[in-house]
Amino acid sequence: MKSFSIFVDLKNPQRRRMQGANWQKNMKLKEFAEKVGLSPTTVSRALGGYPEVREETRQRVMQAALKYGYLPNANAVRLATGRAGAIGVVMGRSGGGHFFSEFMGGMATRLEREETDILVSVTVDNNLDEELAIFSRLAASGRVDGIIVHSPRPEDERIALLNRLGVPFIVHGRSKTPFEHAWLDIDNHDVTYRPTIHFLERGHRRIALINGPVGRTFVRDREQGFREALATHGITPDPRFMMNEHFSEETAFRFARSLLEQTPRPTAFVAGAMMTAQGVYRAATQMGLTIGKDVSVIAHDDVFPYLTPESMMPPLSTTRSPMRMAGIRVTDLLLQIIGGRPVREVQELWPVELILRESVGPA
Amino acid sequence: MKSFSIFVDLKNPQRRRMQGANWQKNMKLKEFAEKVGLSPTTVSRALGGYPEVREETRQRVMQAALKYGYLPNANAVRLATGRAGAIGVVMGRSGGGHFFSEFMGGMATRLEREETDILVSVTVDNNLDEELAIFSRLAASGRVDGIIVHSPRPEDERIALLNRLGVPFIVHGRSKTPFEHAWLDIDNHDVTYRPTIHFLERGHRRIALINGPVGRTFVRDREQGFREALATHGITPDPRFMMNEHFSEETAFRFARSLLEQTPRPTAFVAGAMMTAQGVYRAATQMGLTIGKDVSVIAHDDVFPYLTPESMMPPLSTTRSPMRMAGIRVTDLLLQIIGGRPVREVQELWPVELILRESVGPA
């Protein structure tokens, strides 16, 4: 493992002494307890909902807390309990933009009744040292009780680091690191395998793949699924029919158009995301080709509220797996791990459902 | 102001006593100081970068920290200093999905060299009590040093609450609350006014508006800009030509199609977001109408990496204002406010630039 500075914060050694918050802080427990006429201990227990206080007492305390607007200081609680009351999630600066908010919506849904915050960190892409420093800081400084790692690489140093630090974490996606760890992933192999097989069965032979940036496990898995599907029919994929880029409407459009201009052109596209499917639609339409007839498309859909495959023209066939659901479940599992559940038990592979709509036709 | 429960967390009074983290925690300051052969005091000062320690000593301490992997416990620091080292941002559960990640990317960019975390809270839409409780909890419990409020309403109780609590905050958007507060907003009036004026000058008279959900200030401002622009030509807008929905491709498509089926149909659309412009494009294309000729479109663009107006067919005219920039600046301003800058000085209205591309033609 490479060495790196943990002190991302301390690059600038000369610092002025900062004053604490200058706004009116909350009432303290001691002060509040006096008003209620009980000891801080009892008040703390009453508010904490512990069984050893009389129900009547608890009611009185709760009422008073509401009345005076008392709320325990989170940082004191954290220090005293050793719990951070937060889980960290790390997003890449550029990658994952549009689905990230769906995932986080899921996280929030799961945490709604929990007294746990979401702490978001953003890594600078392609700077491993800094990325590792962020994870270090997050874990070792006690800011979070657990961490969610996105879009892992097959050999992911972040996972090795977290494993070494001993902080509870779960990987959204998969890697091949030898360290035992918790993960949840959709079946990215099937995300391409099943659409490709379907295309093959309908007679397609020239099938293109729009894939994500090289390096991530899910990209590798999807390529492998694609290759394996083609292999069942003795086809070796043409490298020019495979794209590796960040998912965007425009790159997909360019790629699709350049392919559709060729002779012979591909008759089917496996698209990695909704946006890229839109790009293919646009390219085909522009060239006077009809989706579902001249060109077939199946895309993976993370399910967004603002862009639904059913409403596309024609309705887009998809492998569907709501990112929001993943956010809920990943969070749930992480909480279990924090609670002590062995990570070896926490490994979930979610199947994807292939939903056929009108964007697919015979070759 | 309505009353509400601060104790969102305590709905369930009977709770088990939870144990603290069960993973190996970091080395403590005391322990680390012993290894270095200095007092905790000096070590703390050295790591904190304060001027009173000898440079040589500091170097020695820094080296040792790296070597032993020592990192101060964040919660102890927070308690001791009174600073939370985090700023909170609140997103609506459904709203703001796709642009939220851009905004947060901007926040992260600004905070990169700061030792400040981003704490994300998610509110349940249309439940004011719970929403206020979330803000209360965030502010009064000392979890954050400041808060960012999104998509305010003209009379926004959240602002009143934060104002009352005294926590530093900044509003991304505007409201009409009488409380003096910091805000940054784009000129939403111009977001519709300028496109509409442009349409009028090119001879358009039947202009449709795709607007956001009623209740938010930006929606009101945009409607007003639209109305004012039309008024300059003595036009009273047809209510059927105005849509108020969450921005999505599909709703915009439906709306546009239903209007384009009418006689006479609108010749121009002012769209509130990129996604809705796509919906209009699709509707027009489906009906055999040509964008930029039969139907003109100008949309507001928050600037996403995965969907660019230049690459649309034809290139889309936009009012442009990068959400990422807003994220950077809002965060920057909030830090200033936390640092003591008077809020009356912190009020920024950003102009939008109208960028004409080929989606606009004469009526």
Add this chain to the structure above:
DNA sequence: TTGAAAGCGTTACCAG
């Protein structure tokens, strides 16, 4: 320039 000791605001242990 360094160190001892007193907080910071809670919770948790142990008596009563």
Add this chain to the structure above:
DNA sequence: CTGGTAACGCTTTCAA
């Protein structure tokens, strides 16, 4: 069931 007291791990006077 309730209360005193010692942590929790660090920063910050105040002395030296």
